[in-house]
Amino acid sequence: MIEILSLILKDGDPTWIRSVPNWKRAPWCETIMGAFSHQDQPSPRLLSSHLPIQLFPKAAFNSKAKVIYLGRNPRDVVVSFYHYSKIAGQLKDPGTPDQFLQNFLKGEVQFGSWFHHIKGWIRMKGKENFLFTTYEELQQDLQGSVQRICEFLGRPLDEEALGSVVAHSTFGAMKANSMSNYTLLPHSLLDHRQGAFLRKGISGDWKNHFTVAQSEAFDRVYREQMRGMPAFPWDETPEDASPDPELEPEPAPSPDQASEDPSP
Template sequence: MDGPAEPRIPALWDTQENNISELSQKLSGEYFRYKGIPFPVGIYSPESIRMVENADVQDDDIFIITYPKSGTNWMIEILSLILKDGDPSWIHSVPIWKRAPWCETIMGAFSLSDQPSPRLMSSHLPIQLFTKAFFNSKAKVIYMGRNPRDVVVSLYHYSKIAGQLKDPGTPDQFLQNFLKGEVQFGSWFDHIKGWIRMQGKENFLFITYEELQQDLHGSVKRVCQFLGRPLGEEALGSVVAHSAFGAMKANAMSNFTLLPPSLLDQRHGAFLRKGVCGDWKNHFTVAQSEAFDRVYREQMRGLPTFPWDVSEDASPDPDPSPSPPEASEPPNP
């Protein structure tokens, strides 16, 4: 018997990516630059990013903005549940990338005509490339940050299985590229410093992966308050239960197993890997940690303290045992 998602899949590909096999063939692992920022060829194009810059925004739009590997899909799952008052039927019947389509991809969110209101959209764009119309609108942005040490580990693993990304090389090479901003979407430091300037505006919420990890219930309540969508305790409990790591990992509409290996080769590790904070300590050597800290202190001087700053006094293992690359938690296109 066909499951509820079966009829939706061909329509999804036709609408959002036009032809999935054609898309897969265009993934070269090469990057192009748009206004100085690297983007993977095949998933994005200069035209698709230009379209975002000049797109129209509706006042009830909700944007999830992250640097890659910062918990984007976790927030999509949470918002999908909040918008349905805790009812999980939407997250169990529609793929996650269809619920909150990406703005900057080829055939991106702004080119889709069938989105329900309010539109839920995702983006990795730095603030200087984001939709100009947003800044004069009442549309809302939820910016999710994450410890960049965990981001770099997660992005390294993801680069091993994502068809559109360059081979990351050795961990040392990849760490250097990350610190220099020579990875997709450019510098993590520039990205967060750009968006954090929006703090204090009533249509901008800054929240972190670490806060969700420490207090998912409280974080969901905070998001509900920001959106002006308060939920009763039963609905709130349903959002928390269905957006927990184990629930997402078991949900075929959220764990990216619907994607073909040409786009995402999960034969070398599941996307939803650990869902924890601080895993970087199992991967960084002492030398790598010290090199990272030097750049971090220089780049983030004068900025407020982030949740991950207070927990970084612990040193990594002097000689962590190498582990085979796996996929990170919720992936990005």
Template sequence: MDGPAAPRAPALWGSYDDDISEISQKLSGEYFRYKGIPFPVGIYSPESISITENAEVQDDDIFVVTYPKSGTNWMIEILSLIIKDGDPSWIRSEPIWERAPWCETILGAFSLSDQPSPRLMSSHLPIQLFTKAFFNSKAKVIYMGRNPRDVVVSLYHYSKIAGQLKDPGTPDQFLQNFLKGEVQFGSWFDHIKGWIRMQGKENFLFITYEELHEDLRGSVQRVCQFLGRQLGEEALGSVVANSSFDAMKANTMSNFTLLPPSLLDQRRGAFLRKGVCGDWKNHFTVAQSEAFDRVYREQMRGMPTFPWDEDPEDASPDPDPSPSPGQASEHPHQ
């Protein structure tokens, strides 16, 4: 990379960014429920989610679907580069939330009329709330999964810097709320079990954060194959290089530093920090790990094996981890 992109002149931002700034001033940290699923007030509304449920879908639409803190922005960066045949100009000139706008937010993707084709969109919605028209279309969903133990640690610390989210409380309180599905977007277990039913469909790709971390180049090739896009060696190399953690962290358009502190206060912790797998072992106590494993085994009985389903002996945290979830100052890469 040639270095971080410079922020654009205010005249080029337009009303979308003005709306983000205005919304960020009205965040309450409270949640409302839509068909039983909790959503943060201010960023989402019952109307915006209903619009998404009933929106029209184009056959060349590409959706990145995740449970929060599962690698959403990493996949957006990869797709942004693939769509442009490896050319990094787009990712260095347009904020990531404008390249792949969120479907279900008040500033939802389906209300933006000037998106180029193919439209790249993001969503955290569980399958039962997702756009109905998708299921009768040729549009594609890439679902990113991640070890839920890393998800809970990342979400805990994200909750400390994100203005729309409730204060997470103590680590134990937050872990219990996570295991009960009493966090934004509800149960991680229900979310992944709902979407994994799409496995085998031609327009659905399930890929994990761990697979990207283990073999980014191979994972990019899988995504290209799924999208029916062939990249030459030079273009493929550019996608891999420019979607690395270090490249994203250095890119002003991808590291979320352009957002106002009222929406994301990175003075209290970086949005992108480590970019590693298994960091939960540095945060969970033995008791927390055991509590998590009990619920995980019960909830995921009969499900396929995921990359994070290690031998339990290998997955145990140190008896005296340091720091604990509540002592860490930042959270891992999205």
């Protein structure tokens, strides 16, 4: 999403995304560096955040700022978050996959409960300055998603600019861009010797990791926590959503396995 917005802001010109790291293009407001650097950005400026709504700066809700919330299948979030935790220097070791899954379901992970997070932000849905979309929708129809974002921002693009945004914000393009793949960060923050930040960039990979027991445990908590919520793209039929029954419990990933961004 940072890449998409960076490109839209420059009418599809990739010069900015190829010359400035994404954390400088869209500073994270929950970091000290981000909190102080965003004021130096020219308007309109981009901000990023993983904060739950109750911790997000209240001034934003009384401004003309527009918010785009990117959701993702929480099962894939678990897998992605686990791999990320293996290389992120600021996070404790995630332990075994099963231990991490239990911590995730209890909300005992960075930024708290995924369930509380999405339920808090989705209350904004329907407001003219709030757009909810998902990682799955970006994958299924990137061009349509970019067009929708442009309409929301009031920044229409011609066909050539739109094509450039789509081409430069694909997973492959970002993985090859040192300004977007986080390889410029020091090993103390993100140890790329243990794996890449951008790992697979697919949906549904959780089925290759969850055991049947883990899937059933997750589904019980998901049904309880998300009761009364609207359907999401990842709310599949039970048959489609099941992992391979022959799958053995997954061992902890080896150090050379990679990671990817854990979008809430």
